Amino acid sequence: MAGQRSKLQEDVRFRILRLLQENPEISQRQLAEMLGISVGGVHYVLTMLVDKGMVKLGNFSAAKDKRRYAYLLTPRGISEKARLTRSFLKRKMDEYEVLKAEIASLQEEIDLGDDLAADTRNRSGR
Incomplete structure (x- = not known):
């Protein structure tokens, strides 16, 4: 659980830094809306980024x-x-590879089900 939380926090920091680089004048409220988190959460992350010397206020x-x-x-x-x-x-690339494998597996299940249904129809003379 802590690992997942750490990844989520890292993702929020990444997205905030990315958005700030694109639009330095963005408001905390706009950041919160774009990220789907609270204004307080954005304020907390921004304060941490300023304290660590990654962002400066102008x-x-x-x-x-x-x-x-x-x-x-x-x-x-x-x-x-x-x-x-x-x-x-x-x-994200790792997640994509896992998702791609799951999609392939599901497609095989569908294809196998379609083949079995066709065999059943053929045997019953339909």
């Missing part, structure tokens, strides 16, 4: 509300995002 100068921030990835944050990207991609 004022979003074009905003009327000067409390808005731009979240800028630091060189350390860019390196962490690259590491998380590799890890995320490997995990």
